[in-house]
Amino acid sequence: MNAANELEMLAAILSATKNGALVWRQESPGRYEATGIIDIVVQEICPLVAGDTDTAGVQAFQIEVNRLILTYWSGTGGCEKLFEILAAGLPELADHASLSSLQIGEVIKRLNEKRQ
Helix, strand or coil: CCHHHHHHHHHHHHHHHHCCCEEEEEEECCEEEEEECCCEEEEEECCEEECCCEECCCCEEEEEECCEEEEEECCCHHHHHHHHHHHHHCHHHHHHHHHHHHHHHHHHHHHHHHHC
């Protein structure tokens, strides 16, 4: 499987999510499942940095679909697409995505103001 095929698959999952063919739920913290025309499991990957509970935050997503398991690391197109899928399927995550975008925009704005 190549990256273009993977992104095409993720785009199809997003489309199926938006048209209601896939229904998402948060099964447990960091674990999301979709049911419908196919079953999908998405798991957050949060490496431990100190002790049993301190993590570096979400660093990647692992998706299992049709017995295929793929991992997308933070900052990649696949990771962005998976977050878009989850936000489309779970409104509470969409709010988080909007807040994150606003915060990133504010950082960029402040950094650009300092250069002028």
